[in-house]
Amino acid sequence: MIKLYHILGGWSLLTAIVAPVQVGAQSLDDTSEEAVVVDPVAAARDAMARGDPAEALARYLRVLARDPGDLEALTGAGSAALAVGDADAAINFFVRAEKISPRDGRVKAGLGSALIQKEQPRAALRLFDNAIDLGIPPVDVALDRGLAYDLRGDNRKAQADYALVMRTKQDPEAIRRLALSFAMSGDKANALTILDPLLRKKDIAAWRARAFVLAMTGDTVGAEAAANAVLPRFQADALKPFLARLASLKPAEKAAAVHFGHFPEDKVPMQLAEARPAPSSKELPAAASPAPSTSSPAQRPQFDRSGRLVSRSETSQRTAAAATPPASDSASTPSPAVAAEQKAADQRSLAEDRRAAQKRAAAEKAEAEKKAKAREEAKTKKSNPERYWVQIASGAYKPDLDKEWDKQKKAHGKLLAGRSPWTAPYKATNRLLIGPFASKGAAQDYVNTARAGGLSCFPVTTPAGQKVDRID
Known part of the structure; x- marks a missing residue:
């Protein structure tokens, strides 16, 4: 299957963080700060606030090394794992959090965002x-819930959620997703305007x-012209078959394609190009384009969240730094055997939680169906x-009851005068009724009178919920 880098740039596809033990080894740039940090969780929050989820994750992992709960x-x-693009690690953390606090809305929301990245x-x-x-x-939750609606093909609800985000702040990601959602529903003009x-x-x-959008x-x-304007030639050429197929897809399939590079027949998502603009673009800042690479995926050029090319030497330095555990945490770094055991335990725990979640979902669905049925019955x-009626005839073929009514009315005109069938x-069979009468006694009084006049009939009570149709 052809693999390109993700072209939307909404999420980082770097998978530098796969499990807690792998990321927990990342060193900090200024070790002197460790002596004055009173609350490591607060420091992690600060790192997230300034847009450094990798540092935040490393700090959170130090806390978890001391207190896993x-x-x-x-x-x-x-949240930090999700921000760096590792949905599997994020699910692991959120599932463990859900065990501790099953009614924490933050955990539910985070787990939902992680499942979006798994296309669920x-x-x-x-x-x-x-x-x-x-x-x-x-x-x-509106930004990711909107993406969930797009993936379900419900663009109208998705657009309402993106608009909700934009009423609070002009989030560039919400704007881009809203434009793509308009395009999925065929609204090119609004998409380009947004x-x-x-x-x-x-x-x-x-x-x-x-x-x-185009x-x-x-x-x-x-x-294709737009792609050529912002991508290096080799990447734009590789993207052409993808662009040619988009218009033929259903809305939900378009969402999976543009957000995850996933076509309907693909078993796993394709990775689309996340590249910087080509220097030939007159409308965008000039920048040196990465040369075509035929190397393995691990050796391909890397780009940060803003589209800046990260050199291989810089990547190598970061990798080396991540592989060197900080001195202050060397005693708390688990051994490979312990890490493997923890990973296996986490996987078992996740499987158990998924089964439990499926059972809860089934129970909730059954309860919802039960309540819906009760409401419908009510x-x-x-x-x-x-109600109270008097039956004067019956027939197996419902459309012929009007003829039976005419027959009875002709034979007993005075008794049936003013009555409707x-x-x-x-x-x-089908009953032919007259009524309804004010009470069971009133129906019985009519029967007594009608029988004296030669009309064969008897009283009938229809229970609550029994539909009775008028004969025209």
Whole structure:
């Protein structure tokens, strides 16, 4: 299967952090700060706030090395792992946090965001609903819930969620996702209008999104031109077959393709190009383009979240730094055997939690269906209360009851004057009724009078919920 780098730039595809023990070894740039840090969790929060999730994750892992049950550290580590692009590690942390606090809305929301990155929108939507029920403001989950709706093909709901985020702040990612969602639903004009402010600011990801918007709305030539304007030639050429197919996909398939590089027939997602603009672009800042590479994926050029090329020497230095455990934590770094055992235990725990979650979901679904059925029955009973009638005839073929009514009315005109015919099913036949009467006694009084006049009939009580149709 052809693999390209992710072109939207919404998430980092670097998988430098796979398990706690691998990331826990990352060193900090200024070890002198360790002596004055009173609250390591607060330091991790600060790192996240200034846009350094890798450092935040390393700090959270130090807390977890001392206290594996620290709820805030588990939740923070999950968010940080998700920010650096490791959804599997994020799920691991959030599942452990959920065990400790099963009714924590932050944990539900984080787990939902992680499942979005695993392309499981149905499960993610349930978790987002749970998070809101537990007190999380809807705007806090709207960005990823919108993506979940797009992956389900419900673009209208997705657009409402992105708009909710944008009413709070002008989040560039929300703007890009909203534009892509408009394009998925065929609204090219709105998509390009939404993107325009970011395009004017030379937002690299917005220019890539513009290529997708044009491709999804059928302008393949324009999409290829847009890709050529912002990508190196070899990457733009590799992207052409992808762009040519977008317009033919269903909305949900388009979402999977542009956000995850996943076509319907693919068993695993493709990775689309996340590249900086080519120097030939007149509208974007000039920058040196990486040369084509035929090396293995591990040796391909790396780009940071802003689209800046990270040199291999810099990458090698970071890798070496990550492989060297800090001196202050050497005693707490687990051995490979302990790490492997912990990883196996975490995998078993995750499997157990998934089974439990499936059972809970099944139970919740059954309960919801039961309540829905009860509501429907109550509604039916309210619209069809217990009533009192008199049956004057019956027939197996319902459309012929009007003829039977004419026959009875001709034979007993005085007794049936002012009455209207009704019908209700009974076993294999249909009743021909008159009424309804005010009470069971009133129906019986009519029967007594009618029988004296030669009309064969008897009283009938229809229970609450029994539908009775008028014969026209």
